[in-house]
Amino acid sequence: MNERGMHMRGVVLYGPGDVRVDEREIPELVEPTDAILKVTAACICGSDLWPYRGADATSQPNPMGHEYVGVVEKVGADVRNVKVGDFVVGSFFASDNTCEICLAGYQTHCVQRQPGAATGAQAEYLRVPLADGTLVATPGMPDPDLIPSLLAASDVLGTGWFAAVAAEAGPGKTVAVVGDGAVGLLGILAAKQLGAERIIAMSRHADRQELARSFGATDIVTERGDEGVARIKELTGGLGAHSTIEAVGTQESMLQAIHSTRAGGHVGYVGVSHDVSLPGLELFMSGVHLHGGPAPVRRFLPQLIDLIWSRTIDPGKVFDLTLPIEEAAAGYKAMDERTAIKVLLQA
Amino acid sequence: MNERGMHMRGVVLYGPGDVRVDEREIPELVEPTDAILKVTAACICGSDLWPYRGADATSQPNPMGHEYVGVVEKVGADVRNVKVGDFVVGSFFASDNTCEICLAGYQTHCVQRQPGAATGAQAEYLRVPLADGTLVATPGMPDPDLIPSLLAASDVLGTGWFAAVAAEAGPGKTVAVVGDGAVGLLGILAAKQLGAERIIAMSRHADRQELARSFGATDIVTERGDEGVARIKELTGGLGAHSTIEAVGTQESMLQAIHSTRAGGHVGYVGVSHDVSLPGLELFMSGVHLHGGPAPVRRFLPQLIDLIWSRTIDPGKVFDLTLPIEEAAAGYKAMDERTAIKVLLQA
Numbered sequence A, B: 001m002n003e004r005g006m007h008m009r010g011v012v013l014y015g016p017g018d019v020r021v022d023e024r025e026i027p028e029l030v031e032p033t034d035a036i037l038k039v040t041a042a043c044i045c046g047s048d049l050w051p052y053r054g055a056d057a058t059s060q061p062n063p064m065g066h067e068y069v070g071v072v073e074k075v076g077a078d079v080r081n082v083k084v085g086d087f088v089v090g091s092f093f094a095s096d097n098t099c100e101i102c103l104a105g106y107q108t109h110c111v112q113r114q115p116g117a118a119t120g121a122q123a124e125y126l127r128v129p130l131a132d133g134t135l136v137a138t139p140g141m142p143d144p145d146l147i148p149s150l151l152a153a154s155d156v157l158g159t160g161w162f163a164a165v166a167a168e169a170g171p172g173k174t175v176a177v178v179g180d181g182a183v184g185l186l187g188i189l190a191a192k193q194l195g196a197e198r199i200i201a202m203s204r205h206a207d208r209q210e211l212a213r214s215f216g217a218t219d220i221v222t223e224r225g226d227e228g229v230a231r232i233k234e235l236t237g238g239l240g241a242h243s244t245i246e247a248v249g250t251q252e253s254m255l256q257a258i259h260s261t262r263a264g265g266h267v268g269y270v271g272v273s274h275d276v277s278l279p280g281l282e283l284f285m286s287g288v289h290l291h292g293g294p295a296p297v298r299r300f301l302p303q304l305i306d307l308i309w310s311r312t313i314d315p316g317k318v319f320d321l322t323l324p325i326e327e328a329a330a331g332y333k334a335m336d337e338r339t340a341i342k343v344l345l346q347a
Helices: A046-052 A144-153 A156-166 A182-193 A206-215 A225-235 A251-259 A280-286 A297-309 A325-336 B046-052 B144-153 B156-166 B182-193 B206-215 B225-235 B251-259 B280-286 B297-309 B325-336
Strands: A007-015 A018-025 A035-044 A068-075 A087-090 A125-128 A135-137 A174-178 A198-202 A219-221 A241-246 A261-269 A277-279 A289-292 A321-324 A343-346 B007-015 B018-025 B035-044 B068-075 B087-090 B125-128 B135-137 B174-178 B198-202 B219-221 B241-246 B261-269 B277-279 B289-292 B321-324 B343-346
Touching: A007 A046, A007 A325, A018 A325, A035 A087, A035 A144, A035 A325, A046 A325, A068 A125, A068 A144, A087 A144, A135 A297, A144 A156, A144 A297, A156 A182, A156 A241, A156 A261, A156 A289, A156 A297, A174 A182, A174 A225, A174 A251, A182 A198, A182 A206, A182 A241, A198 A206, A198 A225, A206 A219, A219 A225, A225 A251, A241 A251, A251 A261, A251 A277, A251 A280, A277 A280, A277 B280, A280 B277, A321 A325, A325 A343, B007 B046, B007 B325, B018 B325, B035 B087, B035 B144, B035 B325, B046 B325, B068 B125, B068 B144, B087 B144, B135 B297, B144 B156, B144 B297, B156 B182, B156 B241, B156 B261, B156 B289, B156 B297, B174 B182, B174 B225, B174 B251, B182 B198, B182 B206, B182 B241, B198 B206, B198 B225, B206 B219, B219 B225, B225 B251, B241 B251, B251 B261, B251 B277, B251 B280, B277 B280, B321 B325, B325 B343
Parallel strands: A174 A198, A174 A241, A198 A219, A241 A261, A261 A289, A321 A343, B174 B198, B174 B241, B198 B219, B241 B261, B261 B289, B321 B343
Antiparallel strands: A007 A018, A035 A068, A035 A125, A035 A343, A068 A087, A087 A135, A277 B277, A289 B289, B007 B018, B035 B068, B035 B125, B035 B343, B068 B087, B087 B135
């Protein structure tokens, strides 16, 4: 398959802060619904930083990565929707896309879902289960400059988009965005595409503020916590935002999002909750709608690929550092220290 | 005004378990937007039981009650929508019904809201602030048999209705209802009116089960907690309900509601949260929509009055004990001991 026979390079986390690029076995088809991809590009996710920082237990060396684009190398006997040679974008949970839950648009909760299915995407090859329900082929081989944007669709764009949809961003709405990581920034892009009238980015970093504005933010709030909430209230006639995107996942960010939202408004939360405990009476009295969770990226992939293919949106701008896969450790470090917003790894 | 001059009978809570009927001053107009009602009937709310049981601090004697129907006795100079002699139904929060929040249907969060405004409704007379935005007049003087149903509209029906709307009960949906108090039971009635296909009542009391069925429940689940959740899953092909109404307000009932709901489904919660703390990651992974809070009853009053006036619905059936106001203490006791579902007090 490649010059090293049955082996490939892949990123493995051995423990907190210990990222290595190992020789790993090239995955093979296991189920007839599988596909094997030759990975074109993968990336490092904010959620990869939790185990990197030791917040999630890592008991053994873990292959890393769950965001990917690539070319189909092999397909199992039952695969119908993608074929060898297709360039595909996948979502981070494998789903059948045919069950009642998938048809309702919640592919991350598919009755056959395989949460860790695409784990190990920071590698040269990747096995993707339930290929028909998980992968979406692009109209052809993409121009190289489209690859970062297509890669973004695989997770951060799809997640930011889901957050904006969950927050019911749309015409006439004021949208507040808590979190200026790639997901928050692409939540801004999504809110803009969905027609939001006003988009308030909460960020204290000049480079991220600039990207936020380029994606459609109309206002920047640099304060956090209660002060941030007070500023949002000031900007919205005392009422709070109609829609708030929460893209961090901490207790402070969740409460900041809930408090920034008017009664009857919508909070779309996609930051993976860590040590969050929502006070019931406070939530009750807020009168907000709360919806979120692991984003059903697959729901949005066809639409997102269209928008990228037609060059209507350019979500790939969130990648401010591109590295060969061998330098993955430097990529993790840059994300961890927030010197990079989002790192693209070339496989 | 009455035979006792400036005084009237009114229910006052002196401390846990200590309900008395006192002579209180008849309220007077204070603001030009006020109305004074001669109360026809009031009732005891599940939420009145929290201070009755000592769960909410009661530092001084508190006039009780916030659900009422009555006849307008006086109006302030600025009141336009109701007039002396009108029979009216009010909601438990005073609201202007003209601000942006009210116009969006969230009158309990009105920018001018007065949460305790109608407190003291278990009395012969009641001052209602913001009368134009709070009260709705019936088409005429109601037949006496309609009074319990109109009274129910003032809180328990409006709250159950909001829960069903928040849970997005509707055609093709399976709705689970956690809580067999008056609000839960009327949530069943609401889900039925909204067109739900299947309504699963969670109740272990024969009399409440019967009422649940009469309001439209198609299935009864007697188990609670994890066992109750397992039964709901069994009844819904392993997926959970599309819509769940939570009408209790405890940690157990909230988790029971969330776990009973499929990903992408909706939990409408209206039980006033007491000592509830929602685990963030569990909520995140559930993928449900969560919406609730103090019900904006005013939003639904015109529609509910129509349905009652036309005898399409009979929510007054939840009152299984009617007492003269002098016997309020017995009413609280019956509610507390669950020998009565809902008590009507005749003023």
